[in-house]
Amino acid sequence: MPTETDALDNKIICRLCGSADLAGFVDLGATPPCELFLTAEALEAPEPTFPLHPRVCRSCLLVQLPPLIDPDETFTEYAYFSSFSTSWVEHARRFVTAATERAGLGPDSLVVEAASNDGYLLQHVVADGMRAVGVEPSANVGAAAREKGVPTITAFLSPETGAAVREEHGPAALVVANNVYAHIPDVVGFTQGLRAMVADDGWVSIEVQHLLTLMRLRQFDTIYHEHFQYYTLGTAQKALRSGGLELVDVELVPTHGGSIRCWARPAELGTGASQAVADVLAEEAAAGLDTVEGHAGFAGEVSRIRNDLVRFLIEAADAGKSVVGYGAPGKGNTLLNYCGIRPDLLAYTVDRNPYKHGRYTPGTRIPIHPPERIDADRPDYVLVLPWNLREEITAQLAHVADWGGALVYPIPSLQVVEPGSGKVLDP
CATH class of the missing domain: 3.40.50.150 (Vaccinia Virus protein VP39)
Structure with a gap:
């Protein structure tokens, strides 16, 4: 299975059992903390990123990330309600x-x-x-x-x-x-x-x-x-x-x-x-x-999801189709950063949380608007980032079908679906 050098892995200590014997699980590159949404003023400032590479402990089998960020910095003021x-x-x-x-x-x-x-x-x-x-x-x-x-x-x-x-x-x-x-x-x-x-x-x-x-x-x-x-x-x-x-x-x-x-x-x-x-x-x-x-084997599955989504977005752009996002969850920022998706492929996303309005996604700097923006712009595709709420969101966005739009769910595999009914369509 994929591993890093012993020298690197030995610097990481399992937080449950104390073992220093850890192996790589999946390497998602380096990303900013997923809930640190950027203000417009912050767009001109440096943005720190941290490796996103969980390991598995060979002793107790806990899959874990090194504690690279301080919870005090992340959770003192939190964007998730x-x-x-x-x-x-x-x-x-x-x-x-x-x-x-x-x-x-x-x-x-x-x-x-x-x-x-x-x-x-x-x-x-x-x-x-x-x-x-x-x-x-x-x-x-x-x-x-x-x-x-x-x-x-x-x-x-x-x-x-x-x-x-x-x-x-x-x-x-x-x-x-x-x-x-x-x-x-x-x-x-x-x-x-x-x-x-x-x-x-x-x-x-x-x-x-x-x-x-x-x-x-x-x-x-x-x-x-x-x-x-x-x-x-x-x-x-x-x-x-x-x-x-x-x-x-x-x-x-x-x-x-x-x-x-x-x-x-x-x-x-x-x-x-x-x-x-x-x-x-x-x-x-x-x-x-x-x-x-x-x-083992998870990393290859992850690469295929990235390739399918990026290919879809590029082909949509080449065909003159408009694509926007729905939701700005923490998980969405892992997806966007790992896939390298920026405003040229996803013009903006929307979210029901007013705290995020006028801010930008960390790393990829995609603007976040209120949900009403979708109704005004009538995009061809809406990429749903909080896929775990698929049933709820597919029903909420039923009206996207009024102008012939469709919803896109990237996980567990790329699917284009009909709003309201949830019927899977051809990409």
């Missing part, structure tokens, strides 16, 4: 309903969420009459949560923060860490923080993208510097144990192209793992992800 996705808010509501039943929550129960963003999830806890506390490092999105009536602490989760939350609010019947377990370089410390907050008979729920699905569906654009690690269920189980938690159950959920929802409890409870855990671990082993060699 979860509530701008209607389907994501609904996903959170359904989760709260199911978790209430699983954990036996009631009016006196405390639910704590680490990386609670703008209160997209805990607002449902509050609406159900339960106590809620968010722990959110980004001041701007935490302020949005408080405006919704969700008590939110501005802090990164650590063992000390977890102990302070427990001291002030009491032990939590449920601790949630959805779509954050990949975002923290100190896996062990973060997990210890989760354990510090949860009651000795409580539950911890962690939702994180599944490496097995990432590889099968070629979701390379979900690799970016904010995602420090990429989990199989096997490596997630090891990470949970590092902080005193034991994996007891797992659900496969469709979010972010395919995620695992890990249910854990304090290790001292001695709760056994469910059959679902055994089944997913067996599926990973069948795919070879219980070995270093089983992680």
Whole structure:
């Protein structure tokens, strides 16, 4: 499988097990941090880039990026607000309903969420009459949560923060860490923080993208510097144990192209793992992800996606067709930078988040406008960057068919689809 020199790999230490024996996984070049959208003034300034080359630990098999960026710089003011996705808010509501039943929550129960963003999830806890506390490092999105009536602490989760939350609010019947377990370089410390907050008979729920699905569906654009690690269920189980938690159950959920929802409890409870855990671990082993060699081959799949997308955009430009983007997610910036797509091939993109309007995508410097710009310009093609919301966005953009436009989804393979119906068309 692809590897770098021993001298280079030996400078990188596995953040879970401490091994210095790591191999290359896929090399996506060098890109800027994916959520650092540029202002017009910043276009004339230098823009730092960092290698985007995750490795796999030959000892514990955790796929990980070196900690090249400081979370303090990225998350102090954050461009991502979860509530701008209607389907994501609904996903959170359904989760709260199911978790209430699983954990036996009631009016006196405390639910704590680490990386609670703008209160997209805990607002449902509050609406159900339960106590809620968010722990959110980004001041701007935490302020949005408080405006919704969700008590939110501005802090990164650590063992000390977890102990302070427990001291002030009491032990939590449920601790949630959805779509954050990949975002923290100190896996062990973060997990210890989760354990510090949860009651000795409580539950911890962690939702994180599944490496097995990432590889099968070629979701390379979900690799970016904010995602420090990429989990199989096997490596997630090891990470949970590092902080005193034991994996007891797992659900496969469709979010972010395919995620695992890990249910854990304090290790001292001695709760056994469910059959679902055994089944997913067996599926990973069948795919070879219980070995270093089983992680090979992904780089070639990624190259084919790049070649197909760039070829389509060049042929569209040669034919005089207009192409714009929809969405400005972090994953989109990995795709745009790796493929070398700039305004000559993608005139602009649009996003529902007003924070991004008037800014530019990092690295590729593509302008970001409000969604109404598409209606005014009536482009021939709309390249959808948040492909994980395919059903929602295909319905939202049904009116693009009114002028004969089509939608383009680049992953897992290039598809041109009819707005509204989602019927696959000839490119």
